[in-house]
Amino acid sequence: MYTIKEVAERMEVSEHxxxxxxxxxxxxxxxxxxxxxxxFTEEDLEWVQIVKCLRSIGTENKAIKKYIDLCTIGxxxxxxxxxxxxxxxxxxxxxMDELKKQLELLDWKENYYNNLINxxxxxxxxxxxxxxxxxxx
Amino acid sequence: MYTIKEVAERMEVSEHxxxxxxxxxxxxxxxxxxxxxxxFTEEDLEWVQIVKCLRSIGTENKAIKKYIDLCTIGxxxxxxxxxxxxxxxxxxxxxMDELKKQLELLDWKENYYNNLINxxxxxxxxxxxxxxxxxxx
DNA sequence: TTACAACTTGATAGTAACTATCAGTCAAGT
DNA sequence: ACTTGACTGATAGTTACTATCAAGTTGTAA
Numbered sequence: 001m002y003t004i005k006e007v008a009e010r011m012e013v014s015e016h017x018x019x020x021x022x023x024x025x026x027x028x029x030x031x032x033x034x035x036x037x038x039x040f041t042e043e044d045l046e047w048v049q050i051v052k053c054l055r056s057i058g059t060e061n062k063a064i065k066k067y068i069d070l071c072t073i074g075x076x077x078x079x080x081x082x083x084x085x086x087x088x089x090x091x092x093x094x095x096m097d098e099l100k101k102q103l104e105l106l107d108w109k110e111n112y113y114n115n116l117i118n119x120x121x122x123x124x125x126x127x128x129x130x131x132x133x134x135x136x137x
Numbered sequence: 138m139y140t141i142k143e144v145a146e147r148m149e150v151s152e153h154x155x156x157x158x159x160x161x162x163x164x165x166x167x168x169x170x171x172x173x174x175x176x177f178t179e180e181d182l183e184w185v186q187i188v189k190c191l192r193s194i195g196t197e198n199k200a201i202k203k204y205i206d207l208c209t210i211g212x213x214x215x216x217x218x219x220x221x222x223x224x225x226x227x228x229x230x231x232x233m234d235e236l237k238k239q240l241e242l243l244d245w246k247e248n249y250y251n252n253l254i255n256x257x258x259x260x261x262x263x264x265x266x267x268x269x270x271x272x273x274x
Numbered sequence: 275t276t277a278c279a280a281c282t283t284g285a286t287a288g289t290a291a292c293t294a295t296c297a298g299t300c301a302a303g304t
Numbered sequence: 305a306c307t308t309g310a311c312t313g314a315t316a317g318t319t320a321c322t323a324t325c326a327a328g329t330t331g332t333a334a
Contacts, residue, residue: 003309003310004310004311005309005310014292014293015310016292016293016294017291017292017293019311019312020291020292020293032311035300035301035302035310035311036300036310036311036312037301037309037310037311038310038311049242050242050246053239053242053243055291056235056239057236057239060290060291061290061291062290075253078250078253078254079254081250082247082250082251082254085243085246085247085250086247088243089240089243089244089247092236092239092240092243093240095236096233096236096237096240098193099194099229099232099233099236102190102193102194102229103226103229103230103233105186105187105190106190106222106225106226106229107226109187109222110219110222110223110226113215113218113219113222114219116212116215117215117216117219140281140282141281141282142281142282151321151322152282153321153322153323154320154321154322156283156284157320157321157322160284172282172283172328172329172330173282173283173328173329174281174282174283174329175282175283192320197319197320198319198320199319
């Protein structure tokens, strides 16, 4: 059993956000003790994990709530949940590709600045003072 | 020369966002024609590209403005710009790692649902109707 | 040549998802 | 008794869009 503070630390999500998510109904099975304090179980942590995962891939809170609701309904929603996971995976893979391209641009720029620093002012590819950026069409 | 609409299409950024970015000073060298219409050059597209890259890695608009301003100041800011690019690259690599872990979780879930669908109801790892999620500590 | 669609512009308002602040309650530990 | 930590709810602020709107310009068709 974990307090909200422990969960925040362990899962790297702020307490605020955890309460916000809880208010949104993202943690359907959470229990409270006799003093109304939330007690997160290991299983609750897994809900935090999937919510965190979906959010960071860009799934909107409304859609996350939908997925959670489907989970609590039961077996009849398995096919629908399967689709959601597949869609999310697709989005994640797309983001991955995008990130790779962005890393190429950043590598190029890093190299560009590095050269500039090492042979001060020589080999500028642009006479103006703005960046000489990589054209990727 | 490209109109804002063409740029939006080609760079996959909405016209709205382009105007918003322009208002924020993200495109310092942009020209307008006699009717006050923005005319994006190839070079302007490269500014769009770097802004898009920085944003999608999570750089805040304030920090992007700072970077743009450094670029327009000139050579004296090269070292500082170099640091910004290196930091951004680091963030991108971290995001990459995170994405990989998230993809593992999604793969696991996809497989889990897939099994459930193929041998209907058998091999459930949890007697309750909530998800049986992967524990990753 | 007038009408209308298809652009553009800036201004303003609305939205999503936090994020922060505050006031007030409750219970446990020192 | 007092501090600490967690809770609640309300409210306001922030960031980065995103949508709506009125107004101006240009090109084509009747």
